Amino acid sequence: MMNLTRRVLLIAAEISLAVLSCAQIAEGPEPPQVRATNHVVSLVLHAVNENGRDAFRFEGAVVAPVIRASPGDVLKITYINDLPPKSSETCAVNPCMDMTNLHFHGLNVSPDAPQDDxxxxxxxxxxxxxxxxxxxxNHPPGLFWYHTHPHGESHRQVLDGMSGAIIIEGMERYVPEVRRLRERILVVRGRSIEHDPQAADLSRQVEIPSKGCGGEAEKVEEIFTVNSAVRPRIEIAPKERQFWRIVNASADRYLDLQVDGQTFEIVALDGMPLAYHEPKSPKRTTNHLLVAPAGRLEAIVTGPPVGTHAALRTRCVDTGPVGDPNPEMVLADLVSPGSGLPRADGMRHQAYTPDDRPPVYKPIDVD
Ligand SMILES: [Cu+2]
Structure with missing residues (x-):
């Protein structure tokens, strides 16, 4: 007969597997993408409150589209505030007035209306x-992001998920290989679990260790989601190279990103190709990388060998004795294609116009 501890452990393992398999019925969702027509990217975004959280609504769905533009394009965005006049949420300055606007984080654009004001x-x-x-x-290519920016309310709105990715095309000018690679845009958001009755299950699902991380002793208040899903699957074949573009769209949490057993071949950081300033070093390899809130990592990731399980995870970031808890957790699981999953829609493969202009370099003269 099995001893009791072992039986309890086995039951616990079965329960967590059951939780996992329910949650992971499909590959992680990919947000819809909006592209330019005649050099104009047009879209209508609504601010809404859905199931108690502020969110963007786009073409009838609660989702933040990826905005794709080329240098020289114009973003024409109609932003409609459909938030309720009376908010039931809490803000830094209470009560929330449910005012809103947009900020285009990292873009080299004018701060005057009707631009990034x-x-x-x-x-x-x-x-x-x-x-x-x-x-x-002459805008450099890379990953940028948009989020709401009303002072006193932006923390609440961004934590609720009011953020999305912006791609400025042309990374292939600096790293030609990415033109042939499967691209994945991963918007990593924080999600408050403070008042969530499922908090314990969610913490378990993303494998937050029970012992604290670093000096902090506070209860974990947030988990990370990837494209709004808790611990989705990412399809990647063994040895397949993919181009991952990851934004830390959390309101206030650090990521220390790692893919188990693999490396990141960094191509760009914070919307700047490495080659831009260092033409001779277009890539840099690392096992893990700290990505601060609003930071972006664009890197080539190679699929783990057959028969190994790898996760995209964030490591513990010790924020000090008075810092917010920022524990290790799993963001997503890497799985081989053909594991019975439907292929995700919205897959992009050469669906954009590659930028064939020669790269522009601005080496930094340290002397
Ligand atoms: Cu910002």
């Missing part, structure tokens, strides 16, 4: 903003 452009519930953002012809 977070001070005078503000929509109260029922109001509409019209953005017309001109991407300069």
């Amino acid at each position: 977070v001070l005078t452009m503000m929509a109260m519930p029922g109001q509409v903003l019209h953005y017309s953002v001109e991407i300069p012809r």
